[in-house]
Amino acid sequence: MLIKNGWVLTNRVEKKDVAIEGNTITELGKSLSGSEYIDASNHLVMPGLVNTHTHLAMTLLRGYADDVPLHEWLTEYIWPREMKLTPEDCYYGNLLGIVEMIRSGTTCFHDMYFHPDQAVKAVRDSGMRAVISCSLAEFGNRAHALDVLKTGLQFMKTIQNEPRIDTSFGPHSPLTCSPEYLLTVQDHARKLNKIVHIHLHEAADWIEKFSKSHGQTPIECLESSGFLGENVCAAHVVHATDKELDILKTHGVKVLHCPSSNLKLANGIAPVAKMIKKGVCVALGTDGAASNNTLDLFAEMRLMALLQKLHDPSAMTSGTAVKIATENGGSALKWNAGRIEKGFLADIILVDLKKACMTPGHDVLSNVVYAANSSAVDTVIIDGRIVMENGVLKTLHEDEIIEKAQEHAYDLVNR
């Protein structure tokens, strides 16, 4: 397959053709020839966005509980509902989220939620790319947590060498998992060459609580224990001292930045510009739609860049914002994705440059970050396969999914 005549985003934006064989980008150049092609005239051809932190089936709880702080939000609203989730709820919640993500140019996500087998099913059915975590939490009950880990390991065995799907370990956080349990999980992850997906330094009062009982902050404690490493994907990291950022950098920890959720739950603004300056790999995520409340990474990119400019207008360029949302996401999730480059996976989106919001084209990357409405994405390719073409989903029955998800969502909150 060829993508012809588009403005291709590599290290710069230039008119080129992109050749794809199977699921891989095989060539970039002028006037490539081939029989099957997409005409990308007047389109930006860019890497698909990578959503590195989601709880996708929570899309069923979008708008269910606004205006409350993290602890109350979890204990009084979210957890009571989650206890009643069925596998089928999760399947439709996942599909609803995938529809929204494809429409807004996301081609890969990293999920941590209940019934991960249902996320896998939705990913298989949709043609999406994903890393699905098995959720783990200890809550003071080590024996039970080890059982859950065992189940998780069995789940992971069922997803091996499968196209577009990988698995990761998802221990919830240092607040719900002891350092010893986390280390056990990390040992397995290292043996199996898997990512560990964890919430870290999200709410200031949680850090304080932990520090009081452990005599160290979570980041310090996880360093001492030997947990940190380049396979650790730490969601949030809203609060971190210079010393803690240096620790993350030293161990190659990836930060999964979720600016909307951090504001909405009043957790704060993560020091992303400083992280980047220190050489920490930062990727972007939406968090669950119950605390965002969208899965639109264009909105998230814009918010991230604007927030970093609060005190310094030059704190983040649009080029850096795009890199965080694409290439860094690929690195964090260990997929060879997030760049339009020979040998990379063909996860590609076409953005219509003839929309009012993309006009004029003085600076296409600036338009992508600050001006684009994600509905300007009209074609989405994942793993070399077209999953949306000119605004029409090719792998999913959108209307049916929306209807089913609505039914399950209403039933869930009234159950």
Place this chain on the structure above:
Amino acid sequence: MLIKNGWVLTNRVEKKDVAIEGNTITELGKSLSGSEYIDASNHLVMPGLVNTHTHLAMTLLRGYADDVPLHEWLTEYIWPREMKLTPEDCYYGNLLGIVEMIRSGTTCFHDMYFHPDQAVKAVRDSGMRAVISCSLAEFGNRAHALDVLKTGLQFMKTIQNEPRIDTSFGPHSPLTCSPEYLLTVQDHARKLNKIVHIHLHEAADWIEKFSKSHGQTPIECLESSGFLGENVCAAHVVHATDKELDILKTHGVKVLHCPSSNLKLANGIAPVAKMIKKGVCVALGTDGAASNNTLDLFAEMRLMALLQKLHDPSAMTSGTAVKIATENGGSALKWNAGRIEKGFLADIILVDLKKACMTPGHDVLSNVVYAANSSAVDTVIIDGRIVMENGVLKTLHEDEIIEKAQEHAYDLVNR
């Protein structure tokens, strides 16, 4: 005309029909009858959004200068280009902005820019509603500024009793206009019953500079001089002490809040929740697309609400955010618009509730503020006339405008 079977946003969201005669909402009720109607099944019927602070023709400079602070942005990038603006540039810049605004559900705007006659022309041609300011600035040359005021008064005389268009006085700011000149302008405004549209307390260093030379902050100084009043629309007010907010409240000054621009130019976060608590009328604006870089008020509503939650998740409800973007805008601009209510102007938008981003519908207002992509707006009615129907613009040739605007924009920056 009838809007039938929609979920209508009044003080709550309920299924109703809306009857329109001429340019006015004449009735709300169940099962109203009429021959000509819009089927609003599965749609939210809500007031159009009001953009209370724009420099619309600047849309030609979208993406032209990112990552620099306000003063440098103005003096090194924007002003040199603006000196070369032609009336035709402005006409197409205005039309481009209007296309983007209609598409994202804005039905009324308040503009301050060069060649205001071209904004008027674009408003006439598009069916938009607007208040067009005549731009005034003194820059130490009183005689010249009084000449410009005279020209402004003549311009305003040409726009009288015209449907959908009103005019206002637009003295740039206390930094470029002396207190005496501002008072002269305000005297005219009071006589003619017009709004005064001014930038106020936007950048901290500007406030400091003013305070040093005047012995008072701009807000204090404008109170002493007798300038402040309920016809004053003050854009930005990013920085204000409690005492200054009390002054704004006492005099009924309207604050035009522009959160994206305030972040992008590193001016800060305006204390909107506190303003609302004190009873100050706050309305919403995008500022020019050169410092935002969109004209999408859905994005602006979301950003406003999220920013207010930085320290307190309950600081702003979605209901308040919607009121600020609709009803308060109508009040600030003195149009009887911004509510779906008998006797109000028929400025109405239909939002498709069957989009993935609007599903599920646990809380429709929350979805509007936090989850909606503005492309969910599919039908827009201004002054009782359909200007967009099912995503198709009825009054403007969108492709031609985008092409022309692109040409003018490129020519402008290379002139």
